[in-house]
Amino acid sequence: MSLPPGFLDELRNRLSLAQVVGRKVAWDQRKSNQGKGDYWAPCPFHQEKTASFHVLDRDGYYYCFGCHAKGDVFSFVRETENVGFMEAVKILAGEAGMEVPQASPEAQAKADRRTELTSVMEEAVKWFRLQLKTGAAEEARRYLEGRGFDEGRLERWEIGFAPERGGAFAALTGKGVAARDVIDAGIAAESDRGGDPYDRFRDRIIFPIRDARGRAIAFGGRAMAADARAKYLNSPETLLFDKGRQLYNQQRAREAAGKGQPLVVAEGYMDVIALSEAGFNGAVAPLGTAITEDQLQLLWRIAPEPIIALDGDMAGLRAAMRLVDVALPMLEAGRSLRFALMPEGQDPDDLIRAGQAGEVRRLLDGAVPLLDLLWRRETEGRSFDSPERKAALDQALKERVGTIRDASVRRFYEAEIRDRTWQFFRKPRSGGWKAKTEETARQATKASALVAADAEEALREAVILATLTMHPDLRDSFEDAVERMECSRPDHGALRDAILRAEVGEDGTLRDAVAKDIGEPLERLLSQGHLRVMPWAVAPVRAEAAEACLAEEFAKLEARRGHKREIEEAEADISAADDGDDVLTWRIVRSNRDLEKAGSGDDEDRTEYEIGPNGARMKKDERSAFDALLKQIGREAGEG
Structure with missing residues (x-):
């Protein structure tokens, strides 16, 4: 059976090799370093007492120094379950909540189509980058210079420009690219009025979006006009691009996290670029939406405890609070989130351009656990001057903590909540000298x-x-x-x-x-x-x-x-x-x-x-x- 290459990549991204292997082995806590995705255990393929079986979770591979067994998540399931490759794929797809594509000419055609569209996207990246050097992009260049973009930074991040007229659709079709390909790649759209297709990105600074394998799959555009309908605009959903399952800069961030740098989740392109250029190379951003469950799983595949660095305004705080509810049911031993809230009215890009990279470092180092944010949400600015209000707080906290599916993590949360609640409502005793004595x-x-x-x-x-x-x-x-x-x-x-x-x-x-x-x-x-x-x-x-x-x-x-x-x-x-x-x-x-x-x-x-x-x-x-x-x-x- 032939499977689309993208399906296997997506399946690998959704699953952790350490989780799959962990159901068959007991990790050696002395040798393992879970924070770096480095695990050791007695080998499941031969009898031994020492831990010679090594799992590199971030790389997705295992190796036994005793019997020399090696492979990835698919080979592990094949060997331990005694099944063929396709059966292993079905087992893992079931765990990841994915359907295995049926063998058909349509499936192969879809895979071929993805390859064709990827080529179109790479051509578009080159064209947008050339436009940034034209006279039409003079204002965009001034704006970027004011934001700290020199030639080196523009090159590293492949920054481009979409002109108001004579856009990508005309340029690509003029080079022989089929109009349907440009439309299906999300670069242009068909007119509802029956006219020629129009460019989705006009008078915008362009940020290419690449997947975990480095392939161009979408674009983000920052409007130059102050009265633009949307300040930032992303490519639509396409065969290549599912914005709820991708992150901006994920390939570079994965490499940095593998070298021990923190994984920092910022709000937008500019924040990610500013953080990376200031030395925080493990920076990523969601793509115009609140962080989804799929993106959380992707983050945890990169690092066990990402730091959510949100803007210091009410919108940033609300986004953090929403994320708490998304993350709670998904928490597991060794997998959580920490939160670094920027000063009011500022974001990481603002601080770094103001020469305060050290302050950003301090905020990231002092990021608070998820539980702190949950407690803050339920208690801040509220009065608990009656038994009924105290009971309501207790009930609300129990309901939120009760959504945690992992029993061990839930037990520790319950214990911590009990302790905080008791301390919060505890009143100092009074009654004079005798009582104090x-x-x-x-x-x-x-x-x-x-x-x-x-x-x-x-x-x-x-x-x-x-x-x-x-x-x-x-x-x-x-x-x-x-x-x-x-x-x-x-x-x-x-x-x-x-x-x-x-x-x-x-x-x-x-x-x-x-x-x-x-x-x-x-x-x-x-x-x-x-x-x-x-x-x-x-x-x-x-x-x-x-x-x-x-x-x-x-x-x-x-x-x-x-x-x-x-x-x-x-x-x-x-x-x-x-x-x-x-x-x-x-x-x-x-x-x-x-x-x-x-x-x-x-x-x-x-x-x-x-x-x-x-x-x-x-x-x-x-x-x-x-x-x-x-x-x-x-x-x-x-x-x-």
Whole structure:
């Protein structure tokens, strides 16, 4: 079956290779750099434990350094689903919401027609560029010079001019191009009055629009006359041009984003050119319409977190707010938007021509997350002085966040909204000296308890890390738990990462490799006195005891952190009501009971192990004493 070349290009643009591959593999978070579209995983085509399968999402290719499998999104589906090429195309087209063209002479004719029209467009680009050098374009040249366009910039952006009379239709047909081709390319239009076709672009500065492959597919025209019906005019929809699925400057921006530059979405041609010439080469713009879902998908194919840089006026702000609603249902882990609003009444081009490229950089670096804009839209300039208005805000936010299809992203948005709402409506307590004293004492006690809890968590982390250092053979069994472990101290996090990547030494431990990698943090860890009561944490003895220790410490650590999360959620759910403290107290008591149960649930079945060459055993009461020791050290840390 023959497919139009444009169909496969469109299908590639709509799909992310990382998304397709991600359904079959588990990404190695240590090696992957999702922000740059660089992914690693164990190869799905052969058995292995290490991540040698490399996906370059922006380039659309994968390669395995183990079995040497390679290809693109089509070959991946073919190999993993055991289907032919056309079946793979149908599977992917279904995911992208596209219909596969049926095999027919008409389909081939359509592909051939696109090739013919592309040639016509390139001829038009050349002709428009020549017209900018004529006497008819004198005013246009003065305007462009005033906007900072020198010869080099005019050449780089292929700027042209469409004269008022003797336009492109006459020029192209005079060179032998068929009138129908000029019309179908969107350069000219047929008259409703039955006369000769007329030029769509007259007395306008011309900006060629190219697709992701660099082919001329449309034009944008800026009117020179102040009373023109439209200041900017784009080509109509044609066989080549679908304005809702294209971006101005997307080919150059893709290359720049691939080199680490931010992807910046501006409002128009002049903004894009000004940004690019000032060094922000990853600039693109929609083509005369609000950003569509298809354009969002295209943006995310280029970079995971585009920056929307809109004009600092009400129209720009409204466009940003509309985009929030378009983007929310489409958000995924690692895919979002940030917003940089320009100063009131200015756009990026204005700032750069005023010599304020540094200010543009500052605004882009300080771009706010999508959630900030959503919160601003729902709260700014509004009063919430009644329970009904507060409930209305809560309902509106829940409805918007509820449109997020990705469950993980939606959960984090809900948690952040709960926290912001609670902080927003929270009222400071008053009531004189006594109330202030009680509040101060309560906060001090809470802070001390938190310090003690954090100290105990840090001690349990130390036991886990020391044990893994002495028993690397247990690393694979607990790899997921180790990778997920949120370390309370930076040096513990560094040790965790070093343990995961270290090679086993001749003595059967990781001590030398980790020490060589990060040094001092390991020495501080192994010098902690409480580890001496657990010999497997300081020497490679009795792996079964070490395994039981790790399982229990991970369980208790998770229980402790679950307890903290419960308290945080309880506080977030409590409004400024008078009985708020009573509700919080009840939830704390319940959470403490659950924590105690998690910490002692398996004491009755715990096995006693030999732990040293002298045959000594750590009995249940000794284990209890060790847990008590950790808590005592934690309390002392809190009091200190």
